Amino acid sequence: xxxxxxxxxxxxxxxxxxxxxxxxxxxxxxxxxxxxxxxxxxxxxxxxxxxxxxxxxxxxxxxxxxxxxxxxxxxxxxxxxxxxxxxxxxxxxxxxxxxxxxxxxxxxxxxxxxxxxxxxxxxxxxxxxxxxxxxxxxxxxxxxxxxxxxxxxxxxxxxxxxxxxxxxxxxxxxxxxxxxxxxxxxxxxxxxxxxxxxxxxxxxxxxxxxxxxxxxxxxxxxxxxxxxxxxxxxxxxxxxxxxxxxxxxxxxxxxxxxxxxxxxxxxxxxxxxxxxxxxxxxxxxxxxxxxxxxxxxxxxxxxxxxxxxxxxxxxxxxxxxxxxxxxxxxxxxxxxxxxxxxxxxxxxxxxxxxxxxxxxxxxxxxxxxxxxxxxxxxxxxxxxxxxxxxxxxxxxxxxxxxxxxxxxxxxxxxxxxxxxxxxxxxxxxxxxxxxxxxxxx
Amino acid sequence: xxxxxxxxxxxxxxxxxxxxxxxxxxxxxxxxxxxxxxxxxxxxxxxxxxxxxxxxxxxxxxxxxxxxxxxxxxxxxxxxxxxxxxxxxxxxxxxxxxxxxxxxxxxxxxxxxxxxxxxxxxxxxxxxxxxxxxxxxxxxxxxxxxxxxxxxxxxxxxxxxxxxxxxxxxxxxxxxxxxxxxxxxxxxxxxxxxxxxxxxxxxxxxxxxxxxxxxxxxxxxxxxxxxxxxxxxxxxxxxxxxxxxxxxxx
Numbered sequence: 001x002x003x004x005x006x007x008x009x010x011x012x013x014x015x016x017x018x019x020x021x022x023x024x025x026x027x028x029x030x031x032x033x034x035x036x037x038x039x040x041x042x043x044x045x046x047x048x049x050x051x052x053x054x055x056x057x058x059x060x061x062x063x064x065x066x067x068x069x070x071x072x073x074x075x076x077x078x079x080x081x082x083x084x085x086x087x088x089x090x091x092x093x094x095x096x097x098x099x100x101x102x103x104x105x106x107x108x109x110x111x112x113x114x115x116x117x118x119x120x121x122x123x124x125x126x127x128x129x130x131x132x133x134x135x136x137x138x139x140x141x142x143x144x145x146x147x148x149x150x151x152x153x154x155x156x157x158x159x160x161x162x163x164x165x166x167x168x169x170x171x172x173x174x175x176x177x178x179x180x181x182x183x184x185x186x187x188x189x190x191x192x193x194x195x196x197x198x199x200x201x202x203x204x205x206x207x208x209x210x211x212x213x214x215x216x217x218x219x220x221x222x223x224x225x226x227x228x229x230x231x232x233x234x235x236x237x238x239x240x241x242x243x244x245x246x247x248x249x250x251x252x253x254x255x256x257x258x259x260x261x262x263x264x265x266x267x268x269x270x271x272x273x274x275x276x277x278x279x280x281x282x283x284x285x286x287x288x289x290x291x292x293x294x295x296x297x298x299x300x301x302x303x304x305x306x307x308x309x310x311x312x313x314x315x316x317x318x319x320x321x322x323x324x325x326x327x328x329x330x331x332x333x334x335x336x337x338x339x340x341x342x343x344x345x346x347x348x349x350x351x352x353x354x355x356x357x358x359x360x361x362x363x364x365x366x367x368x369x370x371x372x373x374x375x376x377x378x379x380x381x382x383x384x385x386x387x388x389x390x391x392x393x394x395x396x397x398x399x400x401x402x403x404x405x406x407x408x409x410x411x412x413x414x415x416x417x418x419x420x421x422x423x424x425x426x427x428x429x430x431x432x433x434x435x436x437x438x439x440x441x
Numbered sequence: 442x443x444x445x446x447x448x449x450x451x452x453x454x455x456x457x458x459x460x461x462x463x464x465x466x467x468x469x470x471x472x473x474x475x476x477x478x479x480x481x482x483x484x485x486x487x488x489x490x491x492x493x494x495x496x497x498x499x500x501x502x503x504x505x506x507x508x509x510x511x512x513x514x515x516x517x518x519x520x521x522x523x524x525x526x527x528x529x530x531x532x533x534x535x536x537x538x539x540x541x542x543x544x545x546x547x548x549x550x551x552x553x554x555x556x557x558x559x560x561x562x563x564x565x566x567x568x569x570x571x572x573x574x575x576x577x578x579x580x581x582x583x584x585x586x587x588x589x590x591x592x593x594x595x596x597x598x599x600x601x602x603x604x605x606x607x608x609x610x611x612x613x614x615x616x617x618x619x620x621x622x623x624x625x626x627x628x629x630x631x632x633x634x635x636x637x638x639x640x641x642x643x644x645x646x647x648x649x650x651x652x653x654x655x656x657x658x659x660x661x662x663x664x665x666x667x668x669x670x671x672x673x674x675x676x677x678x679x680x681x682x683x684x685x686x687x688x689x690x691x
Contacts, residue, residue: 384493385530386530386532388490388492388493388514389526389529389530389532390532390540390544391491391513391514391515391518392490392491392492392514392515392517392518392523392524393518393540393544393547393548393600393604394515394518394519394544394545394547394548394551394604395515395543395544395547396513396515396547397513397515399543399547400515403535403539403540403543404532404535406534406535407532407533407534407535407583408534410534411533411534414534
């Protein structure tokens with residue numbers, strides 16, 4: 001037993017919560033063993049503090065002061081008002097929509113498709129775990145991943161058939177509408193067949209003032225030559241602590257385009273771990289983060305170029321007001337075999353206040369010699385000359401600022417090819433910018 | 442609708458640029474301000490529009506008898522002041538149409554007028570754009586991004602035509618333009634000349650004034666109006682240059 005135990009009260013409470021709920025969590029004997037191992041591993045690590053390099057700017061030990069109990073599942077969870085939570089445009093998107101409420105599948109709608117469409121399969125994780133068709137994997141020593149493996153209650157298992165072209169997106173909606181503070185843990189497994197094309201949207205939203213700790217993981221494998229747009233909206237509100245992890249495995253010559261829109265989390269950590277598994281694949285991330293007040297949003301990437309000829313692109317933008325803190329960490333590893341790697345990374349912050357903080361940490365670890373890798377980071381205020389130009393045309397100062405801020409932060413969203421999704425997310429950005437004054441007097 | 446500038450002193454970064462400029466432009470007239478580089482021509486334009494960093498230390502600017510100096514740039518725009526920029530700025534991410542609509546609705550609101558409906562606005566912009574040779578494709582692009590020098594200047598005049606200001610200040614509208622572009626832009630400006638609209642045309646060269654024929658010409662040098670005269674003064678300056686004025690005040 002380690003005498004220098006990293007465990008504090010919060011970790012103890014999390015482990016006790018696990019002991020209480022483990023029996024009710026879905027899964028066969030193998031899954032139960034993985035969960036036990038994961039929580040055991042967590043017990044030796046504890047919540048990471050800023051002394052752990054990867055957590056230097058997001059000190060979970062300092063920030064998570066109470067362990068919320070895993071949400072108890074009841075049949076009576078209220079049907080959420082998706083129009084309100086997502087915005088009408090997103091709520092009414094023609095899509096295959098699966099809605100999870102407080103970590104449990106509640107409703108589904110195949111939209112314009114039929115349930116037995118041969119192009120795809122979708123089932124609830126709790127069933128897949130119980131039948132053993134999905135194996136839990138705790139992964140490495142990443143703490144959010146360990147906690148996710150230990151506590152995951154449900155999520156979606158999506159398989160897109162080889163060569164299939166899905167003409168409508170698959171929209172996974174995760175709603176927290178808790179009446180009391182609680183923790184919600186969801187987990188998705190997505191398998192995109194060779195040559196398939198599709199769009200997956202994950203919307204993480206919440207209602208009510210109850211404090212919530214959400215942990216959401218998505219394990220996605222993109223087959224050879226497939227083309228995937230994967231969008232994540234995070235809008236669980238300032239009373240949420242969100243730990244999000246995407247594990248991405250990319251096959252040969254595939255194109256994977258993730259887009260993140262993060263709005264006003266109390267504390268958010270969006271992690272993306274990317275492994276290039278086949279040559280010639282493209283990873284093209286666009287991320288936009290909006291924070292104000294005392295909010296904290298962290299985007300951390302680890303991109304592992306293991307094989308030759310792959311392309312990675314990351315465009316990260318954030319708007320910060322109040323005393324908010326945004327963090328961008330982008331680690332790119334180019335292994336000795338990964339010749340002809342082409343990597344570019346750019347992180348840009350727009351500071352609307354003097355008290356906001358942006359921490360940007362690019363890391364390149366390059367072990368191959370024939371590669372092109374670059375990164376850049378900027379932090380700016382609104383351009384006074386542009387503001388004057390707009391005001392000279394009669395646009396009042398606040399509106400001019402909003403217009404320029406929108407132009408800055410909407411750029412990553414503009415990359416979405418699907419106009420309905422793009423406009424829905426742009427609408428959310430405009431709503432965020434317009435609602436600013438109320439929360440920041 | 443008269444512009445009266447009285448003993449205007451303006452400093453930029455602590456440096457005095459305008460040093461007692463006085464000028465009166467009666468309603469409906471077009472006056473040209475000519476002068477050498479560095480004489481304070483652009484500073485005059487910015488001081489009229491209310492740009493930050495252009496500090497008025499003395500004197501006043503009256504428009505229709507009201508002082509502009511206490512007004513924010515957007516309030517001046519609502520009062521009818523329009524500065525056509527020498528170097529129009531590129532605004533990535535803001536579609537030209539969105540910008541035009543936001544600006545027009547903002548000034549109409551401040552002037553107590555109703556906003557245009559979308560179809561009425563589109564019709565208005567398309568008609569004015571066509572008259573100025575602004576392609577519809579340009580209206581869909583972000584404002585001024587990737588536009589040529591001539592296209593940017595035409596876009597300035599298009600904005601002027603749409604916002605219908607009563608005081609137009611044109612800052613070196615001819616700079617960087619070839620002769621065909623000067624003609625197109627000038628035709629656009631001339632189409633806006635009216636008894637209700639006062640114009641101040643700032644230029645280094647007489648060339649522009651062949652197209653936009655002024656009622657009066659003023660020579661600005663060393664921060665003050667050194668001489669005023671009729672349109673023939675511009676021709677005279679083209680031959681003699683500005684040496685006389687810069688030497689005189691040194």
